[in-house]
Amino acid sequence: MLKFILQRLGYMAITLLIIITITFFLMQLLPGTPFSNPEKLSDRQIEIMNEKYGLDKPLAIQYFTYLGNLLQGDLGISFQSQGRTVNAMIAERIGPSALIGGQGVVIGLVLGLILGIISALKHNTIFDYGSVFVAVLGMSIPSFVFAALMQYFIGVKWGLLPAALWKDYSYSIMPSLALSVLVTATVARFIRSEMLEVLGQDYVNTARAKGIKEFSVIIRHVLRNALIPVVTVLGPLAVSIMTGTLVIEKIFAVPGLGEQFTLSILVNDYSVIMGITLFYSALFIFVIFLVDILYGILDPRISIGGGKKDVR
Amino acid sequence: MTDTILSVENLDVSFQSYNGLIKAVRGVTFDLKKGETLAIVGESGSGKSVTAKSIMQLLPKKTTVINNGSIVYEGNDLLTYSKKEMEKIRGSEISMVFQDPMTSLNPTMKIGKQVMEGILKHKKISKKEAFVRAKELLELVGIPNAEERMKSYPHEFSGGMRQRVIIAMALASDPSVLIADEPTTALDVTIQAQILDLMKNIQKKTGTSILIITHDLGVVVNMAKRVAVMYAGQIVETGTLEEIFYDSKHPYTWGLMQSMPKLHQDRSVPLIPIAGSPPDVSKLHDGCPFAARCPYVMKVCHNHMPDQSTISGTHSVSCWLQDERAPHVEKPELGGNNVDKSKTS
DSSP states (O other): OHHHHHHHHHHHHHHHHHHHHHHHHHHHTSSSOTTOOTTTOOHHHHHHHHHHHTTTSOHHHHHHHHHHHHHTTOOOBOSSSTTOBHHHHHHHHHHHHHHHHHHHHHHHHHHHHHHHHHHHHTTTSHHHHHHHHHHHHHHHSOHHHHHHHHIIIIIIISOSSOOSOOSSGGGGHHHHHHHHHHHHHHHHHHHHHHHHHHHTSHHHHHHHHTTOOHHHIIIIIIIHHHHHHHHHHHHHHHHHHHTOOHHHHHHTTOOSHHHHHHHHHHTTOHHHHHHHHHHHHHHHHHHHHHHHHHHHHHOTTOOTTSOSOOOO | OOOEEEEEEEEEEEEEETTEEEEEEEEEEEEEETTOEEEEEOOTTSSHHHHHHHHHTOSOTTTEEEEEEEEEETTEEGGGOOHHHHHHHBTTTEEEEOSOTTTSSOTTSOHHHHHHHHHHHHSOOOHHHHHHHHHHHHHHTTOTTHHHHTTSOGGGSOHHHHHHHHHHHHTTTOOSEEEEESTTTTSOHHHHHHHHHHHHHHHHHHOOEEEEEESOHHHHHHHOSEEEEEETTEEEEEEEHHHHHHSOOOHHHHHHHHTSOOTTSOTTSOOOOOSSOOOOTTSOOSSOTTGGGOTTOOHHHHHSOOOEEESSSSOEEEOGGGSTTSOOOOOOOOGGGGSOHHHHO
8 A cells, every 4th residue: 555655656757857858948938038028128138037037048947947946845026916926826816716616526526416317316217317417518618608697587586695805705606607507417417327337236136135125225235336436537527626626717717726727827927837736736736646546445345456356 | 735925817918119019928827836936937038037027027018018927926906007006015025136247237236235225115123233144145146245245346356146136035935936047147157056045045034935937947957846847938848857858748948858958868860959049029920939940730730729638637738739530640769858856856
């Protein structure tokens, strides 16, 4: 187990290094530099700025300097927001993103579970078709459509919730709902198909033959086994939603990480682009790693790092 | 004569499908006596498993139609029971052992918990007592280090061991009837013998009646006192083990015997299979379902179903050959004559 974890950590470091390298050099291909704003800065000023931020040095030196700083946990300073470190910027922006994302995942998980379970238990009835319809709708319609509709009806027409901006808790509800649509649809579809598969397994009949209540059969034998694969999709999905989504944060004017990310790309803020990309990737890889470990706990047949052998 | 504990009468089970109603079981009638073993034999798709599952009411409710017949257990018709009443019967009065031990245990639940689950449902005892009881059951079915093994998951058990666990689960609250649906089909031959012996020993100890469903005549000889031969959803011949093996009357039973390999026979002698394949039960005509494959077929067979004729008190058969107008047909040389008689006792 320990060997497995260490090995995985090693792979994770390599993956991250590759991501850093690719992002670093890709970024250089973006048109312009952080200080190529022609009206405001003279050539001499740009030169001074480049020198100050180390952009006048060869790329290879810049790259290794960045790696060196990174090893000390320093993501650098922003080229655009004067004197602010990228670490501080991420720390400040992640809060709103994680709040609306986290709420979105929880709402989506609950709704998705309910829809999926109803769908599977009432297979081929109007309930099933209804749930599948809702799930397909949620999968195929982009979230900004729901966001715009909600803003119009809930926000403007009925005035139940604030339509946009970020002042108190009530401002987080609508973005969360908009984000939950995709989670609901994904979870519902997964739970439905997994449960249908498990319901057809022999051990469900064995459980019924013991005389256990149908409700207990569903909870203890069906749902438990159907949930395992859902963990696989839910982990990465939760990360991508909780670390900020560009569109939803833009629509609701949420000061989250996604919004910051778009902004930094538009103005060539190299260190911020690098910092946020790295933050995303690291979190993503870590959650996939967690999912793998969790899998071994949820499903006893999977032994992590070559544990006990199958005795036949 | 011993008392009848379970009696199935004129049972019809059909399934709704896109191709119309599939009549899987048609007018099946049999009795199971206290402490005896009855075997239902037949090819795949002859309706034997459906019969077993309909007793337990484990068939999918939405598509199953039981429009005729009764399943009487100790004087009460199980078909009239509610879901709740049935839960009390399942696993406590009537238990079932399934075909494939590899898939019949929940892979994410510890063995001990799975055995205790049934005990806790039917007996009003504490978890600790249930644990002790589960341990006793696992010891009874021959699991070594039972207490230790209760913490294992099914994938840590071999096929034979898993089937023992499933049998232990079925015995959780001393059932009066044990239905074994092809309990040895998925196992190695040596393990098969162990499992059959185990079931016989348990029967000796507990006096349980066993209804064994199988297509393996070897299993029948080993286990059963009485045999019912099923074909296309009907019981075509029924009798004691001796009657079926030495004095069978139905051409289908003869075919089954002939297609069985014999131990002492020369290897160059080919087996004689039954020609053709079982009929599609969704497209049955009025006649005898075996007519299309029967070497002794007559005109009447295609249009009219033969009545059941009684050969002796325990032996009856549904075949037109039993009609007095039918030509006399000599029974072919059957493998059944070579069955070791010592085994049947």
